[in-house]
Amino acid sequence: VANNALLALAELDKALAAKPEVDGHVFSAAAHFLSLHRDGMAARQRETGATSESRRSLEHVNAVISVVLGAHFPLGSVPWTELEKARGWLIELTAQSRPEG
Amino acid sequence: MALWDLANSDCIVVMGSNMAENHPIAFRFVVEAQRRGAMVIHVDPRFTRTGALSNIHAPIRSGSDIAFLGGIIHQILERDLWFRDFALAYTNIAHIIEDGYQDPEQNGGVFSGFRADTKSYREDTWQYKNKTVPSSIAEHRVQTEDKSAGGDYESMTESPPPTDPTLQHPNCVYQIMRRHFARYTPEMVERVTGCKQATFLRIVDALARNSGRERTGAFCYAVGWTHHTVGVQIIRAAAIIQGLLGNVGRPGGGIMALRGHTSIQGSTDIPTLYNMLPTYLPQPNVFHQHATLRDYLRTETPPTGWWANMPKYAISLLKAWYGQGARAENEFGYQHLPKLTGDASQLPMTMSMVDGVVKGQFILGQNPVVGAVNSDLVERGLSRLDWLVVRDFAMTETANFWQKGRLVQRGELRSEHIGTETFFMPAALAGEKDGTVTNTSRMVQWHDKVLEAPGDSRSDLWFIYHLGKRLKQLYADSCEPRDAAIQALTWLYSERGARAEADPEAVLREINGYTVADRKQIPSFQQLKDDGSTACGGWMYCGIYPQDGHNVARSRKPDAPGGPGSNLGWAFAWPANRRTLYNRASADPSGVPWSERKKMVWWDEKEGKWAGTDVPDFVATKPPDYRPDWSKHPHGMDALGGDAPFIMEADGKCQLFVPSGLKDGPLPTHYEPPESPVKNLLYDQQFNPVAKLWARKGNELHAPQDTRFPYVFSTYRLTELHCGGIIGRVTPHTAELQPEAFVEICPELAGELGIRHLGWTVLSTLRGEIEVRALITERVQPFTIGGRTVHQVGMPWVYGWEGYARGDIANVLLAITGDANTSIHSTKAVTCALRPGRLPNPGGIGRGQ
Numbered sequence: 001v002a003n004n005a006l007l008a009l010a011e012l013d014k015a016l017a018a019k020p021e022v023d024g025h026v027f028s029a030a031a032h033f034l035s036l037h038r039d040g041m042a043a044r045q046r047e048t049g050a051t052s053e054s055r056r057s058l059e060h061v062n063a064v065i066s067v068v069l070g071a072h073f074p075l076g077s078v079p080w081t082e083l084e085k086a087r088g089w090l091i092e093l094t095a096q097s098r099p100e101g
Numbered sequence: 102m103a104l105w106d107l108a109n110s111d112c113i114v115v116m117g118s119n120m121a122e123n124h125p126i127a128f129r130f131v132v133e134a135q136r137r138g139a140m141v142i143h144v145d146p147r148f149t150r151t152g153a154l155s156n157i158h159a160p161i162r163s164g165s166d167i168a169f170l171g172g173i174i175h176q177i178l179e180r181d182l183w184f185r186d187f188a189l190a191y192t193n194i195a196h197i198i199e200d201g202y203q204d205p206e207q208n209g210g211v212f213s214g215f216r217a218d219t220k221s222y223r224e225d226t227w228q229y230k231n232k233t234v235p236s237s238i239a240e241h242r243v244q245t246e247d248k249s250a251g252g253d254y255e256s257m258t259e260s261p262p263p264t265d266p267t268l269q270h271p272n273c274v275y276q277i278m279r280r281h282f283a284r285y286t287p288e289m290v291e292r293v294t295g296c297k298q299a300t301f302l303r304i305v306d307a308l309a310r311n312s313g314r315e316r317t318g319a320f321c322y323a324v325g326w327t328h329h330t331v332g333v334q335i336i337r338a339a340a341i342i343q344g345l346l347g348n349v350g351r352p353g354g355g356i357m358a359l360r361g362h363t364s365i366q367g368s369t370d371i372p373t374l375y376n377m378l379p380t381y382l383p384q385p386n387v388f389h390q391h392a393t394l395r396d397y398l399r400t401e402t403p404p405t406g407w408w409a410n411m412p413k414y415a416i417s418l419l420k421a422w423y424g425q426g427a428r429a430e431n432e433f434g435y436q437h438l439p440k441l442t443g444d445a446s447q448l449p450m451t452m453s454m455v456d457g458v459v460k461g462q463f464i465l466g467q468n469p470v471v472g473a474v475n476s477d478l479v480e481r482g483l484s485r486l487d488w489l490v491v492r493d494f495a496m497t498e499t500a501n502f503w504q505k506g507r508l509v510q511r512g513e514l515r516s517e518h519i520g521t522e523t524f525f526m527p528a529a530l531a532g533e534k535d536g537t538v539t540n541t542s543r544m545v546q547w548h549d550k551v552l553e554a555p556g557d558s559r560s561d562l563w564f565i566y567h568l569g570k571r572l573k574q575l576y577a578d579s580c581e582p583r584d585a586a587i588q589a590l591t592w593l594y595s596e597r598g599a600r601a602e603a604d605p606e607a608v609l610r611e612i613n614g615y616t617v618a619d620r621k622q623i624p625s626f627q628q629l630k631d632d633g634s635t636a637c638g639g640w641m642y643c644g645i646y647p648q649d650g651h652n653v654a655r656s657r658k659p660d661a662p663g664g665p666g667s668n669l670g671w672a673f674a675w676p677a678n679r680r681t682l683y684n685r686a687s688a689d690p691s692g693v694p695w696s697e698r699k700k701m702v703w704w705d706e707k708e709g710k711w712a713g714t715d716v717p718d719f720v721a722t723k724p725p726d727y728r729p730d731w732s733k734h735p736h737g738m739d740a741l742g743g744d745a746p747f748i749m750e751a752d753g754k755c756q757l758f759v760p761s762g763l764k765d766g767p768l769p770t771h772y773e774p775p776e777s778p779v780k781n782l783l784y785d786q787q788f789n790p791v792a793k794l795w796a797r798k799g800n801e802l803h804a805p806q807d808t809r810f811p812y813v814f815s816t817y818r819l820t821e822l823h824c825g826g827i828i829g830r831v832t833p834h835t836a837e838l839q840p841e842a843f844v845e846i847c848p849e850l851a852g853e854l855g856i857r858h859l860g861w862t863v864l865s866t867l868r869g870e871i872e873v874r875a876l877i878t879e880r881v882q883p884f885t886i887g888g889r890t891v892h893q894v895g896m897p898w899v900y901g902w903e904g905y906a907r908g909d910i911a912n913v914l915l916a917i918t919g920d921a922n923t924s925i926h927s928t929k930a931v932t933c934a935l936r937p938g939r940l941p942n943p944g945g946i947g948r949g950q
Contacts, residue, residue: 020219032456070441
């Protein structure tokens with residue numbers, strides 16, 4: 001789980017480094033790893049039961065995915081500022097999931 | 102305009118459509134117009150039945166439409182062919198644009214405001230001088246940048262936009278258009294489109310001759326215009342022509358979007374689109390100032406024009422959806438609405454399936470493995486889902502891709518490795534259910550069930566209703582905030598019969614709207630309120646069910662021979678049962694019809710109101726000489742004069758030049774398609790700089806002038822195989838009329854390549870290869886573009902591996918690219934390679950033997 005988050009983080013860093021250029025391959029890879037991360041969290045939650053913490057984490061990773069999609073397929077300007085924030089959330093999530101990952 | 106109003110046209114240009122074959126019911130009115138003396142013109146790469154029935158057929162290369170239409174605009178302006186009294190009074194031709202505006206003429210092929218790093222535009226320099234103009238199109242507002250809570254839009258309440266009626270100001274729209282279209286000479290039209298100058302000029306003359314006070318003309322188009330990366334701008338070019346010639350809001354005048362197959366118009370009105378709420382209200386966007394209902398309404402409500410009423414419509418919609426629980430103190434349930442973060446249309450979602458983001462999909466009334474571009478990528482996406490629900494009346498390629506799909510047949514995927522749990526559920530056909538179809542004229546017609554659907558087949562309404570009911574039961578006890586929207590949703594429709602079918606008239610009554618206190622039907626959207634006292638599922642449909650027991654969509658009373666011809670007793674056309682939008686323009690500024698022959702609406706001085714053969718599209722009692730009192734900062738309709746027919750626009754004028762809302766420029770500009778065998782002869786900029794292109798593995802594009810893919814390729818439909826093809830392919834009577842997929846090739850190219858008539862032919866692109874039989878025909882002809890020969894081939898996209906009539910899927914060849922404004926895919930002008938013979942693995946999917 002944590003590995004996919006780290007891989008997603010690396011892709012987000014690439015995307016932000018390329019700013020303002022939008023690299024579809026990078027965003028696609030970020031969405032892919034984030035989805036794997038989310039699926040892993042959801043599977044774990046199904047196995048062990050949901051806690052308020054696990055629910056919140058799942059909501060946060062879904063929010064990160066929504067922002068990444070918004071940057072990959074923008075309506076108007078690319079939401080770079082929000083993408084920076086999403087990166088911060090992902091770092092928090094990574095820190096949370098690392099001990100278990 | 103109403104479809105039947107085409108019969109009143111004096112000149113009809115069908116372009117971007119094979120209308121006779123694909124819209125045969127509508128084409129009856131073209132035939133009737135011709136019988137009455139109208140000139141019918143077909144502009145299309147192929148010579149089809151539409152061309153055969155037209156007075157002029159003008160072949161043009163696919164993707165060159167704006168060069169052709171821009172050429173017409175150039176002629177109209179330079180030869181003074183425009184309807185001056187109309188255009189000066191009713192369009193923004195005299196409006197003065199900001200000093201900083203720069204045209205592609207002087208700016209390297211792009212407009213001012215272009216940001217190369219983000220491939221997007223800022224609109225500041227496109228505005229009327231010292232104004233910020235709100236777009237009237239909610240869909241556009243959602244896609245463009247926030248305008249700081251609408252504060253700038255208030256500039257429209259301070260004074261009228263600056264104009265120069267003498268048209269001498271260098272930055273008035275007239276002068277800008279003259280400069281912009283200066284390059285679009287008849288010589289250039291021929292070099293870019295391949296259409297002979299003489300043919301082109303005959304069309305210009307026919308259009309001009311049949312416009313003015315006594316005569317009107319119409320354009321008819323279909324997806325031959327929309328399925329380009331510049332689709333919106335092609336339609337805009339026609340709108341400019343019609344605005345200049347005075348062919349808007351008048352009998353026989355207009356632009357007819359030929360849609361209506363399977364209620365496509367209805368599916369944008371009560372939308373299946375991701376970016377709009379019912380009847381063209383904007384979907385909230387998380388990156389705009391939409392955090393609260395108050396912010397959303399303040400940002401999205403244009404201060405001037407009819408859209409100033411938007412809060413009444415939005416709050417009434419929330420009341421219809423969330424019922425008694427929707428109160429002012431909880432923003433009428435506004436927070437239940439999902440907020441957009443990006444483009445969630447079909448193409449991005451297909452790619453998101455491949456990336457593993459999307460886990461499940463409902464497919465109703467679609468067959469994307471056949472009908473969506475880049476079919477192999479679609480299959481890859483479907484194979485990544487956890488679950489897939491397909492509802493159709495017969496097996497489709499989308500439902501059994503895991504078993505018979507191309508990727509499985511080629512060995513790239515194995516059925517047993519595809520984890521997608523697929524549910525195929527039988528659906529009722531139109532005659533097996535009650536309901537409505539909304540045709541292209543905004544006309545909603547009720548139809549009754551004529552027989553029971555067989556077996557377990559159910560209507561889509563049944564499915565959605567019971568799905569919603571089960572979801573509400575599932576989440577009834579949830580304490581999760583995310584489930585609150587489902588809990589709050591009103592879902593109280595009466596059930597009928599043993600199958601517990603939801604009553605479709607109950608749905609229509611809710612869409613029409615009612616007063617909350619006593620649940621009485623509302624007869625008109627003018628009675629909707631923004632205080633929560635009214636509920637309405639779609640304001641434009643208000644009046645379709647004005648009182649209990651009165652379903653206007655069911656009405657079938659045509660006018661008698663010699664009657665007014667508006668047929669107001671036949672069904673219901675939104676809004677207000679009006680047949681022609683902006684029909685105030687059928688009278689001159691003083692309210693008198695432009696001519697007796699073309700009268701529709703006029704000011705009745707004695708009665709003090711507008712009258713006519715149609716429902717007037719204007720404030721009923723606003724006199725022609727009304728002028729806003731600018732000292733009072735007028736809002737809403739008070740800010741529009743009695744001579745401003747285009748009431749949905751912020752200043753009531755037809756926008757020849759669009760200051761806000763379009764992502765790719767205020768004027769149509771010819772760019773080559775992203776894949777093209779030729780250089781752009783008009784500008785250095787090769788293709789639309791803000792077209793939606795998504796680089797990803799499996800979706801590679803051909804570079805311009807890539808010699809490996811030298812032929813223009815286009816797709817189209819067939820009369821016999823309706824929609825996605827399945828309905829005609831599984832019916833023996835229609836399948837035998839078009840038994841197998843084919844590619845149309847001209848004799849010259851076939852000779853060069855050694856392809857025989859009915860011989861096997863392989864078409865290839867970087868997305869995939871297919872094989873079909875060749876139809877060698879003179880219906881397609883080579884073009885001379887920029888002095889060299891360019892060949893175009895085409896094939897129907899409606900085949901697949903199911904049914905009696907089979908063949909390879911044309912959409913395998915196409916890439917996912919999107920129009921800059923709508924994200925709609927491009928199917929009409931890509932490039933391909935061609936060779937005689939078969940693929941190495943014949944006998945695979947759906948191939949004729």
